[in-house]
Amino acid sequence: MSSEDVLNPKQMPHDPEKATLEGRNKFLAFWFFLGGETVLFASLFGTYLALNGSTQGENTPEHLFGLELVFIMTMLLLTSSLTSVYAMYHMKNHNFQKMQLWLGITVVLGLGFLGMEIYEFYHYIHHYEFTFRSSAFGSAFYTLVGFHGGHVLFGLSWIVTLMIRNQKRGLNLYNAPKFYIASLYWHFIDVVWVFIFTVVYLMGKVG
């Protein structure tokens, strides 16, 4: 397939993200990377679990965490996972405008999540004086949740970049794999969050 065909395919194939060798390579590499990320987050979770008793005072998980905020954040992120599924659904049907629309909704939901996380951190720091430096629990909490938040931020920037870059020219075999792996990344962020709200917040509340 010549380079021009990649940018202006005469006919989009069934799986545009895997139609070219480059696309298949990206697809596989990104999944492998997620396998590595699993270990990365496991190390952070392990560290958190080893240190969540080291509170050095009254700022314990039970005392700090409020479930209302976490519940809303969870709903936002779970829904954003579904909206990015919708985006990929429209990609497979070669409907670029609808894909952009659903990606846009995903971004908005993600921004909402990120805003609430920032508010949460701000709240802990200013109302409870619970910081990164106050105890080993504090360090572990902010590192784990902050790493996830960093992933959300990176994922948002990535999706927005792709949306702006391809706004004018639409879907082709060159950018379809890019959209697809960005959505994989977004799902993985949700996977990690499922464990965070379970292990950090819910189990923290149970004590």
Added chain:
Amino acid sequence: MADNTHSKPVHQREFEKKQHREEMKQQVLTFALMILFTLIAFGMVIMEINSYFVIPTLIILAVVQVAFQLYYFMHMKNKGHDMVAMMMYGGAAVAGLTIITFVSIVWW
């Protein structure tokens, strides 16, 4: 790779669209289940059920939710994901060992 460029018959495209719709239905159902699980998890904690029961249940709910996410939302159930599954399970195995280590033998 000529097969990618020749135009497909109309009925083929219709068939694919129908397939995608079917898959989308499954995914919406998955999403509903995930929301349900989340509600159960939060509900159990708010109702302060005995922690010996709650913690294992919470973990099981999380694992099932993640499996849904991986297999349906991220399409691991589809064809051509053998290597993907191998590496994800590999990662999960190392991740599991790591976490068991940190809750058991960090010398507290």
Added chain:
Amino acid sequence: MSTAVAQKRGLGAMIWDYLTTVDHKKIAHLYLVSGGLFFLIGGLEAMIIRIQLMKPDNNFISAGLYNEMITMHGTTMIFLAAMPLIFALMNAVVPLQIGARDVAFPFLNSLGFWLFLFGGLMLNVSWFTGGAPDAGWTNYAPLSTTSPGHGVDYYVMGLQISGAGTLIGGINFLVTIVNMRAPGMTYMRMPLFTWSVFVTSTLILFAFPALTVGLFLMMFDRMFGSAFFDVGLGGNVIIWEHLFWIFGHPEVYILILPLFGAFSDIFSTFSKKRLFGYSAMVFATVLIGFLGFMVWAHHMFTVGMGPIANSIFAVATMAIAVPTGIKIFNWLFTMWGGQIKMTSAMLWSIAFIPSFTIGGMTGVMLAAAAADYQYHDTYFVVGHFHYVIVGGVVFGLFAALHYWWPKMFGKVLNEKLGKLAFWPFFIGFHLTFFIQHFLGLMGMPRRYWVFMEGQGLDTGNLISTIGAFLMAIGTIIFLTNVIYTSVKEKKVSGDPWDGRSLEWSIPSPPPHYNFVQTPLVRGLDPLWVEKMDGKEGMTPAEPLGDIHMPNASILPFTISLGTFIAGFGFIYQVDDPVWLIAVFAGMGLTLGSMLTRSVKDDLGHHIHKEDLEEDIKKGAGK
């Protein structure tokens, strides 16, 4: 496009070519040169250590400098010498062995190299800025968190940057091997070197993230006041040990497995036989990789994990001896009844078998948890791991370099000088490290700056130092050989060893697209299969046509340079917040380059059929 660049000769053009190259063969050269340079630096550090320990109560270097020497020797040799030299081999050989024109991600391949190089430079800059890291290559907390100065900060940032490069390289080779194999090259027809690279890359993928997290925690503790390892605030220093070894133990298999693969190819080629027990060898490689993840805590037997944990890890460790034993026997049986040709590569390989077996035996001794309380942190351990790393990895690197040198540079390394380098190194190696087992059993602890007179340690240490000098002589002869060969030796054909695998079916050094036509693989040892059928070379699997190749790019270099700059910013912002400018500038450069890469289309270029036909006339097709 790139041909125009390549035709512009001159030093400037060549430097620019190497800075921007995405060709796996040139990246192999880069890895080889920089890895070799770090190997010499690490060797120099080793010599300084041995001179200090030459006699009792010696005062050659100060105690603090000694700590820096042992730390940098270990760190340099593992991360900056062994790893890149292995990556050099992987880059030079794997795409050729599977019949591919390049790796799956040429751009990332280049990025991986530059990240490694800048990480390595970062570590070594510390010598000139007030002291190198001094908490040992394992960097245990709280020794590391309380180490004054910025030495340990350099360790953290340097390894973080080069570790990212290694992870990228690992993923790249995984995808290359899964997706880019030539038609007919099934998994069970892959040469053992490719197989071992596949397993190694998997280990990299799962092991390096643990190090990444460990280094982040260490960085946060040292630079941003967190409390992971601060017991006063409820921290726990054992977390570092676990994270380090969850990475660190697979790391030693990451080092040795590719060379196991190289030995397999070498034994088979120079015995003129197919590898004995090919499928058992593959199985053993995978099993070693698998078990490699379940044994890390044998480095921590004396931490106090309790008898149950110690027993589990002891048994798992001993189990690794089984697949390793399978390999040793298969190599012996490969040679059995073969027409053995004693080349330098073969000499290093044969020397490896007994040397490595000794290291394996002491490994099983150390695995016995109860006995380990005696051996722990003595020279017995030092003797053990040098037997596996020098006797395995370094011998393997020498063997593999002799074997693949003609493929990389078109010339066979001088055989006489090759053998001349081998003997002093081999004898010196055993002199240096065999005696260290006994020094350890006599109670000499590792990492001590001096030992005292009259404790029976004098002679042993002197012998060890003499051995180290012999190893240095061997290395110098090898370097001489490299220079001599490049000046004096003649070009050889593409297949100087009468080889068996695909890389020997193309010219040396290969054209930058490797294969004019993708070959059709018809069995294990594909080239040998064709030779046995009386054919000249491989049967092509495709008609002659345009070849798609990736474009060169400077972006990998700028991305890595950004991390390098940001690294300094992170280290020194503790002293003065002005340095945060460096953090932002560096990260800006990195992220900006990544953004450029993302939004600028890079579709590669084509080499046209007509140009290929020209090349065939010059002998590219063969």
